[in-house]
Amino acid sequence: MFFQLGWRNIWRNRRRTLVILTAVVIGVWSMIFLSSLMRGVADQFVSNGIKTLTGHIQVHHTGYREDPVVENSIKNPAGVEAVLTAVLPPEAQWAPRVRVNAVASNARHSTGITMVGIDPSREAGVSFIGEAITEGRYLKSDDPYGIVVGKALVKKFETKVGRKLVLMSQDTEGETASRAFRIVGVYRAEMQATEKQFAFVSMPAAQQMLNLSHGISEVAVLLAEHGQAMQVANTLRAELSADEYEVNTWQELLPMGSAIMKIYDWFIFIWFLVVFIAMGFGIVNTTLMAVFERVREFGLLKALGMKPWWIVKEVLIESFCLLILGMVIGNAAGFVSVLAISRTGIDLSALAAGMEYWGMSRVIYPHILGQDVMMANLVVFILGLVVSLYPAIKASRFTPVEALAHT
Amino acid sequence: MDIVKCTKVTKTYRQDTVVVRALSGASLSIQEGGFVAIAGPSGSGKTTLLNIIGGLDYADSGRVVVDGNVLTDMSQSALAHLRLHKVGFVFQAYNLIPVLSALENVEFVMLLQGVPPAERRERAKAILDDVGLGGMYDRRPAELSGGQQQRVAVARSIVSNPSIVLADEPTANLDSKTGASLLEIMQEMNEKKGVTFIFSTHDKMVMDYARRLIYLRDGRIVEDKIRNG
Incomplete structure (x- = not known):
């Protein structure tokens, strides 16, 4: 009552x-x-x-994060790839990348960018690029001269699909390496800064240009849940030599x-x-x-x-x-x-x-x-x-x- | 047996700078089963005496015993317990809980006493039937006349079998016919159930119904007479 x-x-x-x-x-x-x-x-x-090339976990050669030069690449990725195949949960995806700072130029403009050499099919499962092509086409795995660039860069460079773009960077010998690519596709990203920063080429093209042989800069892993990162990273750390490899979670990679x-x-x-x-x-x-x-x-x-x-x-x-x-x-x-x-x-x-x-x-x-x-x-x-x-x-x-x- | 015994009870109120002496050494005894009216003009101390007997207020000095309990020595909490179990109140302005029905108003005291729902419902209905309100269980106070509301108040005051029922000018807001009917009900409850009723009043009709009449003037008992028939 x-x-x-x-x-x-x-x-x-x-x-x-x-x-x-x-x-x-x-x-x-x-x-x-x-x-x-x-x-x-x-x-x-x-x-x-996470989608803009960070992933939930990244594996690098020790020292790469402090000094991301081509010399600090993973020389023989087969060992890392074997561990990833064995340890990662079945729903996880991973992709190797070559990632170096480069200068992109055409007849009118030049600017600093990040050149990313990717395995197109694996990369599509890990980062935004697989679904982001708005003009032209996505890369093929053995595209020797194809390049995919962001809409904002295309606008800034006053260029379009089919035109040339020259990338210049430093190879493993410390020499200047350059390669002329042809724009095969244009992507859109959530942020214009991303469109201006990243240019994607095929893995073999990047490796040849930088004289890297089979070397890669990093492996990015995408998991089913954000929360799994710490546990999976710890498992990877246990399996990979700490002297040779660094394993970082998205919390460490994206402190912001x-x-x-x-x-x-x-x-x-x-x-x-x-x-x-x-x-x-x-x-x-x-x-x-x-x-x-x-x-x-x-x-x-x-x-x-x-x-x-x-x-x-x-x-x-x-x-x-x-x-x-x-x-x-x-x-x-x-x-x-x-x-x-x-x-x-x-x-x-x-x-x-x-x-x-x-x-x-x-x-x-x-x-x-x-x-x-x-x-x-x-x-x-x-x-x-x-x-x-x-x-x-x-x-x-x-x-x-x-x-x-x-x- | 004395159900109420007051000895040299005094009470003074302060209203700003004015000191009002409401009771000046009032002494009285009331026997169990009594039907007593305390009469006197406004300001004579009737309501104050009733409040002190009912444990609503403390006396400044003197001794008050109700059903063996010395009220002057009791804490607020003990007085609340005494009011709940030993004293029933009927007020001039009915004072029913407006959001509860007649039946719920009567049940409420038993709810506070912890009586099981089925039993309290049965007892509330029976007492409402006794006061002539059978069939009006679900009416809210606003849907009842003044006389009917006061009957609900009487039913509420006696439903938990208290030792005494204190009624402060119970007929003051009623016309004479309704007032007489209410007094008959209270008289019947007094005779049938043996409940002691103490009224404060200056209504001649209430005085006529009372078997004992106590006159108060200026806080003192000036006359105390037993009436026959």
């Missing part, structure tokens, strides 16, 4: 209850919706990083990504608190009004023999009903609105330049995390009851004689 009493009491002043209920609903909804957007941004930041995820954790928490503080004042105010309107009634309850604790409980039950109802509607609204934009995302192309500065995608897809939903609800529920304690204790302190004399 306490719950019945609490439930009926909150509907004694419908308008006031609807106002505070709306505040709770908007609060919970905004917590869920905005945290899912923030998670979406952080997720896409990491996913973009890990930092952003931690910063977003705090952003979300602070956002929850800000929303709650605004909501908390509303809850205290409403509950206090409800209590002071019913001073006589609390006097009666005490006269009937209700102990102060029971009155605290009664007022808290009213807040409980209000909070639970608001949370149910707020959660439903949050999930529905996230579902509504989960396919199309929020297109922020108009702000693409600014977004790119922060490493964000043009389209944000929300991502609901269970822990955020749980935290939003716990913050509202627990703090909501805590702030209701003040009016509840006030109600319990009315003396029956004073309260019954109250008009």
Whole structure:
């Protein structure tokens, strides 16, 4: 009957209850919706990083990460490839790469780029390039002079598919190596910076140009889940000689990504608190009004023999009903609105330049995390009851004689 | 046996700088099963005396014993327990819980006492039938007349078999016919169930129903008479 009493009491002043209920609903909804957007941004930041030639794990020759020159290549990749085949989970994919800094030039322009020699079929399973060709064609495994470049580079160089592009770098002998390629395909990436930076050629073409024989710069591994990286990396470290190879996870390769995820954790928490503080004042105010309107009634309850604790409980039950109802509607609204934009995302192309500065995608897809939903609800529920304690204790302190004399 | 015994009870209120002496050494004994009216003009101390006997307020000095419990020595919590189990109240303004039905209002005290749901429902229905409200169990206070609400209040006050029922001007808001009908119900409960009723009133009709009449003036008992018939 306490719950019945609490439930009926909150509907004694419908308008006031609807106002505070709306505040709770908007609060919970905004917590869920905005945290899912923030998670979406952080997720896409990491996913973009992982897809843009990082992968979940990379294996390099020791020293390559400090000094990424061609001399620090893996001379004989067969041993690494055998370990990868034996150790990686079945759903994991991996691709070898030659990766060196180079200068790209045509008749009008020249710029610094990263030349990436790839095994086209393996690379397609690991990075974005397999699905990113918008003009021309993708590379063939033995393309001796084909090159795939980004849309932004094509625009900058005022060139197009079929035209020549000369790449120049340093070979294993320390001599200048250059090779003329013909643009066979143009790709689009999430960020223009990627389109300007990476030019893809076939593995044999890169190896010949740099006099690398069978050498490679790195092996990138893509796993089914971001979270598997640490465990798989440890297994690889155990199998590969530490003197010869370095194994790094995406968290180590993309320190900015890990930092952003931690910063977003705090952003979300602070956002929850800000929303709650605004909501908390509303809850205290409403509950206090409800209590002071019913001073006589609390006097009666005490006269009937209700102990102060029971009155605290009664007022808290009213807040409980209000909070639970608001949370149910707020959660439903949050999930529905996230579902509504989960396919199309929020297109922020108009702000693409600014977004790119922060490493964000043009389209944000929300991502609901269970822990955020749980935290939003716990913050509202627990703090909501805590702030209701003040009016509840006030109600319990009315003396029956004073309260019954109250008009 | 005395169910209530007050000895030299005093009570003073302060209203800003004004000191009001509500009770000035009132002493009285009321026997179990009594049907007693405490009468007197406004400000004579009737309600104060009733509040002190009911454990709603403390006396400044003197001794108050209700059903063997010395109220003047009891904590707030112990007084709440005493009110819940030994005292029933009927107020001038009915004071029902507006969001509960008549039946739920009557059940509420038993809920606080921890009576099992089925038993409290059965007892609440029986007592509402006794006060002539059978068939009105589900009506909320706003859907009942003043007289009906006061009958619910009487039913609530006696449903848990208290030692005493204290009624503060129970007929003040009722017309004379409804007031008489309510008094008859209380008289019947007193006779049938042996519940002690103590009223505060300045209504002549209530005084006529009482078997004992105590007059208060300026916080002192000035007359105490047993009435016959």
